[in-house]
Amino acid sequence: MSIKRIWKEYKVAYVYIAPFFILFAIFGLFPIAYGFYLSFFRWDGLSAMHFVAFTNYINICRDPLFWKALYNTLLIGIIAHIPILLGGLTLAFVLNAKLVRGKNLFKTVYFMPMVTSSVAISIVFQQMFGNNYGVINWFVSLLGGEKVNWLGGDGSLIKVAVICMFAWKWTGWNMVIYLAGMQGISGDIYEAAQIDGAGQAQIFFRICIRLLKPIIIFTVIQSTIGMFN
Incomplete structure (x- = not known):
């Protein structure tokens, strides 16, 4: 089996599993990453965001x-x-x-x-x-x-x-x-x-x-x- 054919079969396999990774990235990975990003800001969801670094973590530990x-x-x-x-x-x-x-x-x-x-x-x-x-x-x-x-x-x-x-x-x-x-x-x-x-x-x-x-x-x-x- 040639390398070209093997690579072609791999690409077909990735196409089949791509929907899972796309949905996981949108509804699983992105919310986690964005939530971690928001944890460094003070934001009420409407007004402007203010960067507070680790203040939120310090407050919750207290x-x-x-x-x-x-x-x-x-x-x-x-x-x-x-x-x-x-x-x-x-x-x-x-x-x-x-x-x-x-x-x-x-x-x-x-x-x-x-x-x-x-x-x-x-x-x-x-x-x-x-x-x-x-x-x-x-x-x-x-x-x-x-x-x-x-x-x-x-x-x-x-x-x-x-x-x-x-x-x-x-x-x-x-x-x-x-x-x-x-x-x-x-x-x-x-x-x-x-x-x-x-x-x-x-x-x-x-x-x-x-x-x-x-x-x-x-x-x-x-x-x-x-x-x-």
């Missing part, structure tokens, strides 16, 4: 609300990652081991939160954790307890609601990815482990988790991005 918001984000994300990772791994293993029937139904039900509108999810969780008419407080009242002000007070209990919502949304996503990874593991490994007398718990911890380490790292990164978003 703002206690910024550090409080960052602390809350990290705290919620770290705690929520526990049920997200463990729940996703457990559900994927149960479905992969065929311990339950209707696997496709369970995958659809657990993946549904990922395709649900964020606005709809917020409304549902507000109704669940509402002070006067919330579903959770209704159950608490049935058990003889006092209503809990989840969304008010000093704001400390709001973290519980956000963690529940965050975990509920991302667990199904991780489950599907882990399930795909487990199905990529050769069935001979599972059969060999069962012949050697390994139980489901040993297969889960000594085979699945060890072989899924790259996928687990990927899901942690994805969940972290979602946390900050």
Whole structure:
């Protein structure tokens, strides 16, 4: 194959992938670069722009609300990652081991939160954790307890609601990815482990988790991005 022909095939390939890079440059790369550029100016969007260098960064580092918001984000994300990772791994293993029937139904039900509108999810969780008419407080009242002000007070209990919502949304996503990874593991490994007398718990911890380490790292990164978003 001549060099001229190889170059021609490369140009055809670049033509096919060009739409993605063009759209990414316009709607992905440009907003990031322009936003970074604007961070060195004081501008209200209407009047003239004034260059202030690093003043905006200095002001935000001096703002206690910024550090409080960052602390809350990290705290919620770290705690929520526990049920997200463990729940996703457990559900994927149960479905992969065929311990339950209707696997496709369970995958659809657990993946549904990922395709649900964020606005709809917020409304549902507000109704669940509402002070006067919330579903959770209704159950608490049935058990003889006092209503809990989840969304008010000093704001400390709001973290519980956000963690529940965050975990509920991302667990199904991780489950599907882990399930795909487990199905990529050769069935001979599972059969060999069962012949050697390994139980489901040993297969889960000594085979699945060890072989899924790259996928687990990927899901942690994805969940972290979602946390900050």
